[in-house]
Amino acid sequence: MNDFRLRNQKSDIFGRSMILNLAAILLNLAGVYCIVLGFHERTLEWAAMWKIIGITLVAVTLFAMIMLKGFFLFAYVSRAFVGGLFIVSGVIKANDPWGFAIKLGEYFEKDALSADYPFFLIFEDYTMPLAIIICIAEIVLGVAVIVGGKIKLASWLLVFMMAFFTWLTAYTTSCNESQLAAAEAGQEFNYQCVTDCGCFGDALRGSVGRSLTPHESFWKDLVLFYFVLIIFFNQWKTQMNTVRENWVMVPGSMAVLGFFSWVFGWSFPLFFGIFVLLGSFVIGNLNIGKIGKPWKMAMFTALISFLLSLYTSLYLPLKDYRPYAVGNNIREQMNNGVAQVSEFALFYEELASGKTVEFKLDEWEIYGDTTKYKYKDRQEKIIVEGVPSSIMDFRATIGFDELSEEERKIPFVDSVVIADRSLYVEDMMTAESEWGTDTITVAEYDPEFYPDSLYRLGPKFTRLIDPTKPFVIDLTNYLLDAEFIFLMTIMDIAEVNPGHMDDFIAVYDQATEKGIPFVVLTPASSEEVAKFKSQYSFHPMFLAFDATEIKIIIRSNPGLVLLKRATVLDMWPSRSVADFEDIYEDYFSK
Numbered sequence: 001m002n003d004f005r006l007r008n009q010k011s012d013i014f015g016r017s018m019i020l021n022l023a024a025i026l027l028n029l030a031g032v033y034c035i036v037l038g039f040h041e042r043t044l045e046w047a048a049m050w051k052i053i054g055i056t057l058v059a060v061t062l063f064a065m066i067m068l069k070g071f072f073l074f075a076y077v078s079r080a081f082v083g084g085l086f087i088v089s090g091v092i093k094a095n096d097p098w099g100f101a102i103k104l105g106e107y108f109e110k111d112a113l114s115a116d117y118p119f120f121l122i123f124e125d126y127t128m129p130l131a132i133i134i135c136i137a138e139i140v141l142g143v144a145v146i147v148g149g150k151i152k153l154a155s156w157l158l159v160f161m162m163a164f165f166t167w168l169t170a171y172t173t174s175c176n177e178s179q180l181a182a183a184e185a186g187q188e189f190n191y192q193c194v195t196d197c198g199c200f201g202d203a204l205r206g207s208v209g210r211s212l213t214p215h216e217s218f219w220k221d222l223v224l225f226y227f228v229l230i231i232f233f234n235q236w237k238t239q240m241n242t243v244r245e246n247w248v249m250v251p252g253s254m255a256v257l258g259f260f261s262w263v264f265g266w267s268f269p270l271f272f273g274i275f276v277l278l279g280s281f282v283i284g285n286l287n288i289g290k291i292g293k294p295w296k297m298a299m300f301t302a303l304i305s306f307l308l309s310l311y312t313s314l315y316l317p318l319k320d321y322r323p324y325a326v327g328n329n330i331r332e333q334m335n336n337g338v339a340q341v342s343e344f345a346l347f348y349e350e351l352a353s354g355k356t357v358e359f360k361l362d363e364w365e366i367y368g369d370t371t372k373y374k375y376k377d378r379q380e381k382i383i384v385e386g387v388p389s390s391i392m393d394f395r396a397t398i399g400f401d402e403l404s405e406e407e408r409k410i411p412f413v414d415s416v417v418i419a420d421r422s423l424y425v426e427d428m429m430t431a432e433s434e435w436g437t438d439t440i441t442v443a444e445y446d447p448e449f450y451p452d453s454l455y456r457l458g459p460k461f462t463r464l465i466d467p468t469k470p471f472v473i474d475l476t477n478y479l480l481d482a483e484f485i486f487l488m489t490i491m492d493i494a495e496v497n498p499g500h501m502d503d504f505i506a507v508y509d510q511a512t513e514k515g516i517p518f519v520v521l522t523p524a525s526s527e528e529v530a531k532f533k534s535q536y537s538f539h540p541m542f543l544a545f546d547a548t549e550i551k552i553i554i555r556s557n558p559g560l561v562l563l564k565r566a567t568v569l570d571m572w573p574s575r576s577v578a579d580f581e582d583i584y585e586d587y588f589s590k
Helices: 002-014 018-038 044-067 071-095 097-108 118-147 151-184 203-207 214-233 243-263 268-284 293-314 330-334 361-367 411-424 476-481 498-513 526-536 547-553 580-587
Strands: 341-350 356-360 373-384 397-399 425-433 436-441 461-464 472-474 485-489 518-522 541-544 559-564 567-573
Touching: 002 071, 018 044, 018 071, 018 214, 044 071, 071 097, 071 118, 071 214, 071 243, 071 268, 071 293, 097 118, 097 293, 118 151, 118 243, 118 268, 118 293, 151 214, 243 268, 268 293, 341 361, 356 361, 361 373, 411 425, 411 472, 411 476, 485 498, 485 547, 498 518, 498 526, 498 580, 518 547, 559 580, 567 580
Parallel strands: 485 518, 518 541
Antiparallel strands: 341 356, 341 373, 397 472, 397 541, 425 436, 425 461, 485 559, 559 567
């Protein structure tokens, strides 16, 4: 019966000519690519040509597909592409839901999207649940469009989702462009712009070296929206796949998954997609009451996606794309940037002819003649695109007054104190006489000017040279130069689970016995740190550290990292801190 139905549908799927329609689809995809090139920031010189070629190809091939009745075939291609991309996008986000939640939080902050749309402030405290819901929704919708389950509902949801995210990336692009224009004009800009959409978490930055720019993210969403519309306009003809259709759709979507798995250097999304699809087919065919097959498949996919998100949110990402991943050297990540190389072109008006003339900077002997030329404008031409270092804010400090006597005796700390002391504090003394009290520096004291017969010297003391600049000890190199060192990170000191502290205290105590340094990195205030130390009778060295950078180091509050000469040997979330004996056997006894 199915074979008979497929034979009747063959002309409906492939249209009047399978070869011509497939050719039209390929040319249509080429046209989309040309349009994107035409609007890309790096192809401005040939932008008009790419736009004309792209728009012409898209328009002509769409018309050809309609005439050749191949528009439905295009929907199959779009379903394989959109389904595969949604699954891989959902899996990448589910791999690091904390990272995605942090990115959502950036959108919802009062100076960001919420500044124009206060409604989004509602979600500021629910970024983590929202992140998991979005991950699950993407994977479920990806599976739905591949197998054709509840395609009308799925296509409507896809349209609404893509409409929202396309609007969001358009808003982000506009914000960044406005910020740049304000900076060039020397004007104040009061909005906080999101520079990375977080579409693929840290996977793009960790695999290909950079994330999509806001402009690129916007065009990525536009292209994806285009394919979603192709699915949407064919929803009335699309039904649940037959077995034969699955043999085409599943490999096609897995090819998309395989391509992005290769891009991200991680095969898990591909195997996850295969597992979810095969599991959906099995669960979908089970007799579970009156639940329809598409709903059973969706429920299975949602459950597996939720379990993945739950595990990675409670522990650590399965694949760590961050610069602090195990095996990475922090010092190398701090110095792997590329300096931007650019040259400036100067534009002057030639007074005699009124023409605009371009000069290089070193041609000042010519354009410097104000009797012949008048300055008009300056443009920067980028020769080599600059790339920022993977780690920008790894800096650990502590106030001199916060150091304990034992900590001040640490050779490295003592050497920093001696080297930097004169920059922040000065030794002072008082000299009392019948005319009053003079406060002078120890270096200024001279017995000839302050004889004992007239002056009585008071005790020596120190004071800050500049009261607004306290004596801060930079111990970044202490952390990076250590043979071995434990770094405990506390992102939010008020939210630390007391039940997890015993494991950290045990590692600290035993590490101290073995002479292995153990420090805590936190953005907490001195008062909060003092209260925390007293509460847990926990007295390692606490160093001030950037809050955002702590979120990048490890997705756990608190977390534990082991370094060896700046290389990350291992890390543990608060829920699964290893016993010190196991750590020592794995890394110290070899």
